[in-house]
Amino acid sequence: MTNPVFQEMSERVRDKVRGFRALAVVSLDGIILDQVVIHPVVDDEALSAYATLLRISDRTSQDTRMGELMETVWIADRSVALTRRVSSDSFLVLVSDPDVSTGLARYALKQVARRLRTEFESVDT
Numbered sequence: 001m002t003n004p005v006f007q008e009m010s011e012r013v014r015d016k017v018r019g020f021r022a023l024a025v026v027s028l029d030g031i032i033l034d035q036v037v038i039h040p041v042v043d044d045e046a047l048s049a050y051a052t053l054l055r056i057s058d059r060t061s062q063d064t065r066m067g068e069l070m071e072t073v074w075i076a077d078r079s080v081a082l083t084r085r086v087s088s089d090s091f092l093v094l095v096s097d098p099d100v101s102t103g104l105a106r107y108a109l110k111q112v113a114r115r116l117r118t119e120f121e122s123v124d125t
Contacts (some may be wrong), residue, residue: 001032010036013108026051027090042095050093079099082106084113087120
């Protein structure tokens with residue numbers, strides 16, 4: 001069941017980002033923490049695969065001394081996936097149609113990530 005706060009954030013992103021397919025929070029070990037999916041192509045298996053890519057990218061970023069991975073953008077012929085770190089071991093994943101405005105999608109994702117970090121911090125304290 002989706003957290004009401006995350007549901008509301010997802011609706012805002014869906015209203016702003018044309019071609020929205022899914023928004024999820026995934027951990028680097030592949031656990032889907034929360035999700036709102038409106039397109040049948042995006043399922044648990046696909047979201048877990050993004051987690052695998054994020055884990056590999058995060059490790060590569062550290063191994064090449066770039067630092068901690070903060071954001072990725074994957075563009076393919078049938079979809080676009082953008083990610084943004086929300087904690088030490090979790091990322092937001094936004095999946096959309098390929099004709100998305102990546103700048104607008106990145107901005108929307110950054111806003112949600114900021115709010116989620118605040119939510120996570122309030123739970124930790």
